[in-house]
Amino acid sequence: MEEQLRLLKAFAGRVRSDSPAFVAIERGLRGSVEVMRGELTAGDWAALVVIGFALAFAVSALILAAAITPLIFALGLSLAVALVAAFSVYALPLVLSQGKIWAMERELPSFISYLLSVYAERRNMHDALLAATYASDYRHLGPELREAFAGYRAGAPPEKAYERLARTVRSRYVNRTFGWVVRCLETGLDVSDALGMLSHDVSATLELAAEKNSKVGMMTWMISASSGFFYPLFAALGLAIMSAFERLAAFQMYSPSEKGFVTLVLVGYLFAGVMLDAGYNGQVKFGDFRRGVMVYFPAMMLLAFAIFLVSYKSIGAFVGA
């Protein structure tokens, strides 16, 4: 694994550039990559986005140019496939970092409760942190806690040692918890009330989020399925039936160029519908339309395209279109 990562980094290093587009991609990824703390830097991820785009374009252009005419259509479709591939790579750090933040938030109440129990007994945040940090193997919070505590013990100021947890990780609960911890370490302020409230707030919010997900999770995906599944399925059915009728009646309702236009319009709606649904999903999950487009659009678009093509081919074969 390490060898593969090293090769990937070396390969990414060759693609890196100082062009404004590359720098913009890198800047967009920096926050998420800092939260993830993987082997790859934001620059490496940006290079992988570029590599993903180029590879997907080359491969899909080769395949589609052999299957679709005219060539300009094949190239246009290859460009769309390449963009979707690049988006998928771009979305990966966003998804992974958000997953890590949610996991850290889930582990937070148990950390706070352990911290508070020791703090209530000894009135010493250093001891409470020492006990709580090594008390349990928090899967996502643990490495961050141990590193911050090690920095603090080595003599770093509390604000510096806990900077990642108090600022870099973009979670208001994690940030607030460690904001209080830092304040306590710096001033000796009694923060047990504040941390107790915070623990209750996190638990209440997680509980409410679970309730919401159980009530509307399926419906949100149904809305996404409207453009990602139902529309491509029925649109392919319609097009295949139209072709079958034309063969049966030996008469063309629309000329080949008009049918090309209709197909383009149908694909245009597929694109717009998937984008709106992906944005809506983002609005529900992250409260951010743009983030939803970044995270969900590539996968949903790939699925919708696949359903459209598979349905069209299979229904076409069935009805003899």
Add this chain to the structure above:
Amino acid sequence: MSVVKAVAVDAGAVFASLGIDPERLVRLRKSERLGMLQAGMDISTAQYCAYLLAVGIAAGLLFAVLYTALTLAFGLSPAYLLLALPLVPLGMFFARYHFAFLVRKRARDVDLNLLDALRHLLSELRSGETISGAALNVASEDYGAVSDLLKEALIYINEGASIESAFREVSSRTPSEAFRNFAASLSYSLSTGNSLVQVLEKNVRELELSQRIAVSIYANECSKLSTFVVVLTGVLPGLLIFALAEGGFVFGFRLPVESFMFIYLLAFPFSKYVMQAKLASISPGV
């Protein structure tokens, strides 16, 4: 800067350089003027009118360019190019609708962040912080529109206004009922000397309850609208092609190919947007 604000500012500058007063070309409703104050974008009336005109003109121009290209590629009828004209008022209508949605969304953003912000404020006050110090700490965290409103209140306080009047002034800039209630309770408590912590605890309890109710309301609306969204923007657009094909062969009915563009690239996406905007505006946001 939001996209709408950027468009408003740039379009305002373009109209000003051309010597055109956009306010004379667009008639504004009272609710729109209030919306401009509550949108938190800090744009003038002239810039708002310029934004409406710019979106309308852009919709018409975009259609004209796109349709010309498609006519050249697919041999469509050039007569439909005239439809670029009604697209100008349609684009303006869409711009108005979107702006009203942004105002509602901002109110929603305040409602969604207020609970967490008040919990934070409460914990700051309990730890012995003063009200302005606590407000400063909350404002410097990421509580969305609530942080912005608190920052505005702090600016008023720093300019010499009393805490009560600063919060009263700021609450007039948001359509959020919850924030107004909080500002009113805060003013009352400060002027009468009641315990601010108790008032905040009551506010937090009420908001927690209303968030639970919001989840139920959202679930009910989502269950109703999700069926509509699936049928109207998923099944129907797909089946329409099938119906047109079958109807064409059975009854000899033939829809002009150009009309597909309006149905699929305007009507269906707009219906989807309207339904999703409705759902987004009542989302409990947890």
